[in-house]
Amino acid sequence: MHHFFRVQLSSTRRGARLARLLAVEQLREWGVRLTAPRQIIAELASxxxxxxxxxxxxxxxxxxxxxxxxxxxxxxxxxxxDLEPTAPPWYAERGRGLLLVAAFADDWGVEWGPAPRKTVWAEVRLRRRDQQG
Incomplete structure (x- = not known):
């Protein structure tokens, strides 16, 4: 079983929110547990x-x-x-997104190209109970 989903969205807050909503619905349809993927998608879309x-x-x-x-x-x-996950100062209200991705993902990285494209990816290994049939 291999599935693929792709959506192109505007680079706006609304686009980021829609990315999260559409991804969660697709993952539900595929029977994937949502905790880690939901957090990763939220951070990467933002x-x-x-x-x-x-x-x-x-x-x-x-x-x-x-x-x-x-x-x-x-x-x-x-x-x-410049995408290394570095800890922001304790008082910062932002800057922890890639640290959260690193915490929730089993692996993650960045691929550049073709210029000016950048792909930030994360992988989550599935356990048997993560899928429903």
């Missing part, structure tokens, strides 16, 4: 809008489901290469 926004360009959300793994990809058109 980052795509806040840090990957380029006027007039959209971002894409892709989900790849295999029997063992769910791969989440957020593709934007900003090629910034």
């Amino acid at each position: 980052n795509a809008v806040l840090h990957g926004h380029v006027n007039g360009r959209d971002f894409a959300l892709l989900l790849h489901l295999s029997p063992e793994t769910l791969r989440i990809e957020l593709v934007d058109t900003r090629g910034d290469k």
